[in-house]
Every structure is written in C-alpha cells, then in structure tokens.
Amino acid sequence: MSAQAGAGAAQAARKDAAPTQDVAWHHRHVLDVDVLTWPEIELIMRTAEEMGGILARPIRKVPALNGRRVTTLFYEASTRTRVSFETAARNLSADVVSIATATSSVTKGESLVDTIRTLEALGAEILIMRHSVSGAPYLAAQVFSGHVLNGGDGWHAHPTQALLDLYTMRQHVPGGDLRGRKVVIVGDVLHSRVARSNIWSLTAAGADLWLCGPATLLRGLDRWAAAWEGGKVPGHGRFHVTSDVAAAIRDADVVMALRIQRERMQSGLLPSLREYAARFGINAERVSRARPEAIVMHPGPMNEGVEIAPDVAASGRSVVTEQVSNGVAIRMALLYLLAGSHDGTVPGAAR
Amino acid sequence: MTDRQIMTGDEIRRAIIRISHEIVEKQAGTEGLALVGIQRRGVPLAQRIAAAIEEHEGVRPPVGALDITFYRDDLSLVAQQPIVKGTDLPFDLNGATVVLIDDVLYTGRTIRCAMDALIDFGRPRAIRLAVLIDRGHRELPIRADHVGKNVPTSREEIVHVHVAEMDGTDEVAIARQAGDDTDRR
Numbered sequence: 001m002s003a004q005a006g007a008g009a010a011q012a013a014r015k016d017a018a019p020t021q022d023v024a025w026h027h028r029h030v031l032d033v034d035v036l037t038w039p040e041i042e043l044i045m046r047t048a049e050e051m052g053g054i055l056a057r058p059i060r061k062v063p064a065l066n067g068r069r070v071t072t073l074f075y076e077a078s079t080r081t082r083v084s085f086e087t088a089a090r091n092l093s094a095d096v097v098s099i100a101t102a103t104s105s106v107t108k109g110e111s112l113v114d115t116i117r118t119l120e121a122l123g124a125e126i127l128i129m130r131h132s133v134s135g136a137p138y139l140a141a142q143v144f145s146g147h148v149l150n151g152g153d154g155w156h157a158h159p160t161q162a163l164l165d166l167y168t169m170r171q172h173v174p175g176g177d178l179r180g181r182k183v184v185i186v187g188d189v190l191h192s193r194v195a196r197s198n199i200w201s202l203t204a205a206g207a208d209l210w211l212c213g214p215a216t217l218l219r220g221l222d223r224w225a226a227a228w229e230g231g232k233v234p235g236h237g238r239f240h241v242t243s244d245v246a247a248a249i250r251d252a253d254v255v256m257a258l259r260i261q262r263e264r265m266q267s268g269l270l271p272s273l274r275e276y277a278a279r280f281g282i283n284a285e286r287v288s289r290a291r292p293e294a295i296v297m298h299p300g301p302m303n304e305g306v307e308i309a310p311d312v313a314a315s316g317r318s319v320v321t322e323q324v325s326n327g328v329a330i331r332m333a334l335l336y337l338l339a340g341s342h343d344g345t346v347p348g349a350a351r
Numbered sequence: 352m353t354d355r356q357i358m359t360g361d362e363i364r365r366a367i368i369r370i371s372h373e374i375v376e377k378q379a380g381t382e383g384l385a386l387v388g389i390q391r392r393g394v395p396l397a398q399r400i401a402a403a404i405e406e407h408e409g410v411r412p413p414v415g416a417l418d419i420t421f422y423r424d425d426l427s428l429v430a431q432q433p434i435v436k437g438t439d440l441p442f443d444l445n446g447a448t449v450v451l452i453d454d455v456l457y458t459g460r461t462i463r464c465a466m467d468a469l470i471d472f473g474r475p476r477a478i479r480l481a482v483l484i485d486r487g488h489r490e491l492p493i494r495a496d497h498v499g500k501n502v503p504t505s506r507e508e509i510v511h512v513h514v515a516e517m518d519g520t521d522e523v524a525i526a527r528q529a530g531d532d533t534d535r536r
C-alpha cells in the first residue's frame with residue numbers, strides 16, 4: 001500500500017493493524033515521510049521504543065550493525081542532527097565516517113555526484129546527508145548503491161525530525177494516539193522542512209493539525225490544505241492554515257514553535273524579530289490558552305525570546321530535551337530497518 | 352508437508368516439571384536464581400517453569416524476557432529485518448544464576464546471541480541453559496544443562512513448538528521443510 005492511497009485507506013489500515021502485527025520494511029532509502037504508510041510509521045515507532053530500551057541500559061550498545069559503514073555528509077551546519085545520527089550509528093556498533101564539507105574536497109569544486117561516488121568507493125553503505133538544496137538526497141539516492149537517509153534538504157523534508165516529533169508526542173498524549181488531538185505548529189512554515197515533513201506524519205496519525213504564522217510565511221500552504229481537502233491531490237487528510245495565533249493555540253494538545261531564521265528579515269518577509277515575538281512568539285500567556293497538559297516542542301536550535309519565551313522553554317511543559325534524546329532512538333530504528341532492507345545492490349549484502 | 356507429533360501436551364507438562372526440579376537441584380535451592388525466556392516461545396516456558404518451582408519450593412524465581420534480535424549475526428542474510436519483541440529483565444543480573452530458557456536448541460547461535468545480550472545487562476554468577484527440545488546440529492560449542500526431549504532430526508526438518516499461551520495448544524511436531532524458514536531453529 002502506498003501513501004498515495006489516500007486518507008481513507010490510511011485510516012482503514014491503521015484500524016485493522018493489530019499492535020503486534022508484523023509489517024515488512026522494504027524501503028531502501030528514507031528521504032521523506034510522504035512515502036511511508038501508517039503501519040510502516042508504527043513499525044518505526046515500535047522499533048524506536050526498543051531502541052529507547054537500549055538507551056536506558058548501562059551499556060548503550062548492541063552489535064546489530066557491527067561492521068556496517070555509515071557516512072554522514074553534511075553540506076549545512078548542524079550539531080544535534082549530525083551528532084544524533086552518529087551516536088545512533090555507534091550505539092548499533094556501526095563504523096562511522098563523518099564528513100563536514102567545509103573541510104573536504106567540496107570546497108575545491110567537487111560535485112555532489114562525484115563526492116558520493118568517491119564515498120561509495122571508500123566503502124560507504126549508508127549515507128546520511130544534509131543539503132541546502134531541496135531534493136539533493138533524491139539525486140544522491142539515484143547514484144548511490146547503498147541506502148540514503150535524508151538529514152534535511154532545503155525547505156523540503158526532514159523526516160527523522162518529523163518521526164522523533166511524532167514519537168515524543170505519542171509519549172505524552174494519553175494512550176499514545178494522536179487521532180483528534182490538536183497539534184499547532186507556529187512559525188516560519190514556508191521555509192521549514194521540519195513543518196513539511198510533520199504535515200505528512202501528523203496527518204497520517206490523524207491529528208488535528210494547525211499551521212500558524214505571519215501570512216508571508218504561510219504562502220502556498222493554504223493551497224496545499226485546500227487541495228487535500230478537496231481530494232484533488234493524493235494526501236492523508238486535512239490541516240488548517242491560519243495567522244490567528246490565539247485561535248490556533250486554543251485547546252491545543254501540542255504547541256510546536258519553529259526557529260525564525262534571522263536572514264528572513266532581509267527578504268522583507270518579516271518586519272522585525274521584536275514584532276514577530278510580540279505577535280507570534282510562544283509565551284506563557286499564549287500557552288495558558290492551550291490544554292492544561294499540553295506540551296511545548298521546538299526542533300532546535302532555539303532563539304529564546306523570539307519564537308519561544310525563555311520561561312516557556314524552561315517550563316515543565318517543554319519537551320525539547322526529550323526530543324533530542326528521542327532523536328537518537330528514532331535514528332537507531334531507521335538505521336536498523338534500512339540495514340536489514342536490501343535488494344541485492346547493497347555492498348555487504350552477499351556476506 | 353506432514354506434521355508428526357513428537358510431544359503431547361502432557362509430555363510437555365511433565366518435562367517442564369522435571370526441568371524445574373533439575374534447576375533447583377543444580378542450584379541447591381532457589382537463592383539467587385533467575386529465569387530468562389528467549390522471545391518468543393521461551394518466555395511462556397520460563398513462566399511455567401517458574402510456576403512449577405513455586406509449586407514445590409514455595410518461592411517463585413524472577414522471570415525475564417530477552418529479545419536477541421539486535422545480537423543476531425545474520426542480519427545481512429535474512430530477507431527482512433526481524434521484528435523486535437522486547438526485552439524485560441526486572442531484576443539485577445549481577446551475581447545471579449541465570450537460567451536461559453528456549454523452546455528449541457538447534458545451531459546454538461540463538462544462545463550465543465542471548466549470552467552476549469545478557470552480559471550487556473550485568474555480570475551473572477553463572478548462565479545455564481534449559482530447552483524443551485534439543486534437535487542437534489550444533490554449529491557452536493554450546494550444550495544445554497536441562498533438556499525436555501532430545502530429538503534426532505535432519506536439517507531438512509522443522510520443529511514446531513506450540514504453546515497454549517500463544518498458539519492455543521501445547522504440542523511439539525516435526526515437519527518437512529516448508530517455504531517459510533524464518534522460524535526455523
């Protein structure tokens with residue numbers, strides 16, 4: 001079943017899915033959440049729970065990926081995502097090679113395709129990639145014989161972030177079921193790969209999803225929402241787009257703030273950080289309109305005082321550090337599932 | 352494919368009672384004893400052995416469950432990534448005598464994985480092994496301390512252990528190789 005089967009099929013499949021049902025994993029790459037079916041997302045969640053069990057042990061290491069070669073190739077600055085992936089790979093006993101393009105031959109003008117061919121010749125089996133150009137990991141997946149895991153591409157997708165967000169929400173929502181739960185994402189949705197991937201996973205989970213921000217930073221998303229609503233394009237369900245932050249946060253179960261990138265101001269999309277903070281910043285007063293047990297999330301790194309007030313970020317509602325530690329479990333789960341899926345083209349599969 | 356029954360429910364029940372006595376005898380009591388079932392059918396068997404020990408000793412040793420998926424040495428060989436079933440060891444392994452319990456002992460590779468996994472949780476004083484069926488064909492230097500029944504088999508045969516908790520009935524049967532070899536031990 002593919003995600004293209006639409007809302008009805010996705011909902012029907014999840015109703016029938018017994019909690020212990022064995023779902024086969026057959027994806028060679030994880031480039032975005034959009035191609036994952038709900039049973040596959042649940043398989044990732046269950047596998048991540050087991051990985052969480054490993055992280056709670058005195059020895060946080062299992063030999064599942066012993067000797068498998070994992071390479072991180074980051075064309076964009078990142079601390080938490082890269083370290084999280086590398087920690088995840090090491091916890092599974094994989095051999096990790098880490099490439100920061102600022103100090104690599106990329107600065108001498110080597111193309112992405114040539115870099116990937118070189119890494120493959122050096123023995124890379126699983127490539128974790130971040131690139132500032134949307135779609136770059138898809139090009140990588142075409143030329144690389146192993147597995148590609150998207151660590152974030154341009155404005156397009158950040159699948160591991162969306163999955164760790166879903167995982168964190170399920171831990172806090174009673175019964176772990178997001179159906180009908182109100183989730184609001186506030187901020188620069190337009191330029192956010194985190195938001196885009198979350199749209200796929202949260203609508204698949206059946207959440208009541210709201211996207212909120214200045215109208216200039218929501219451009220086009222209302223058309224996406226309308227197209228899904230009208231059933232004109234394949235998709236999971238529906239979501240709301242609004243600039244009314246009070247309406248968006250009212251009775252929300254989850255409030256997620258997105259990072260406001262300072263460079264957006266030069267483009268004229270935002271008047272000033274101060275005005276953004278005043279109109280859309282997640283502060284204690286706004287959060288008090290959410291449900292009493294609501295959680296506050298942020299994919300990091302936070303601009304405290306801009307999209308999120310420091311007291312909210314440090315409050316008991318904030319699950320930001322849980323998101324970081326859950327990220328390791330989710331990435332371990334994906335590495336594990338990918339390492340076991342092969343179609344004969346993976347180096348080492350014939351061992 | 353024809354199934355040939357090699358153990359009835361009654362025979363399984365008697366084997367479990369005998370193994371429970373042997374375990375206590377070898378340990379000279381229940382002090383420091385812990386049972387760990389290997390997912391999946393080792394877990395209900397461990398529960399039953401614990402219940403049998405409680406019956407004649409008045410003490411129920413702690414029971415844990417061990418999933419060895421992440422310790423398998425054949426991940427790159429199996430067609431699909433095995434589904435993880437969960438590890439739960441609700442006691443301190445350090446200094447305990449741990450009896451691993453599984454349904455079928457075959458190549459010994461599962462037991463090697465289980466020992467690797469256990470040792471990541473602590474340092475047991477001793478690890479012992481109890482199995483319902485020993486079907487031979489070891490590929491590693493491993494033997495069981497307690498065996499319900501030794502069954503000579505050929506490699507083409509499959510041993511099916513059914514337990515009431517999971518399969519609705521207690522029975523051990525032997526079958527000729529079918530297409531599905533994922534559950535083969």
